[in-house]
Amino acid sequence: MPFYDFECENCNKVTEEMFSIAKRPSYIPCPNCGGKAIRIISRRVATNAESRVMWSKAFGIHPDQIPEMEQRFPGDKYHPVSGAMRIKGYQHQKQIAKRLGMIID
Ligand SMILES: [Zn+2]
Numbered sequence: 001m002p003f004y005d006f007e008c009e010n011c012n013k014v015t016e017e018m019f020s021i022a023k024r025p026s027y028i029p030c031p032n033c034g035g036k037a038i039r040i041i042s043r044r045v046a047t048n049a050e051s052r053v054m055w056s057k058a059f060g061i062h063p064d065q066i067p068e069m070e071q072r073f074p075g076d077k078y079h080p081v082s083g084a085m086r087i088k089g090y091q092h093q094k095q096i097a098k099r100l101g102m103i104i105d
Contacts, residue, residue: 006038011030053088054086054087
């Protein structure tokens with residue numbers, strides 16, 4: 001059964017509860033204050049969304065540079081027409097940003 005997150009309108013506490021998809025309520029009573037806790041997009045669902053593949057134009061290159069870059073950085077994939085970079089998930093995006101000097105931490 002999937003998990004759902006409920007955020008309380010009153011105290012903002014987020015509660016995670018397990019329900020079947022058919023029986024998931026749109027709100028539950030907040031276990032903290034008894035207020036109305038509204039179903040929000042679960043962090044677990046958000047995690048799945050982060051593993052989705054996307055094409056990044058920000059990390060893209062000119063299509064002429066693709067063979068060179070794919071040789072320099074094995075594992076890199078670029079769109080053959082637009083030169084956009086194939087990003088698989090948030091961690092990968094962060095990794096590339098770091099490599100390009102866009103994130104310093
Ligand atoms: Zn509450």
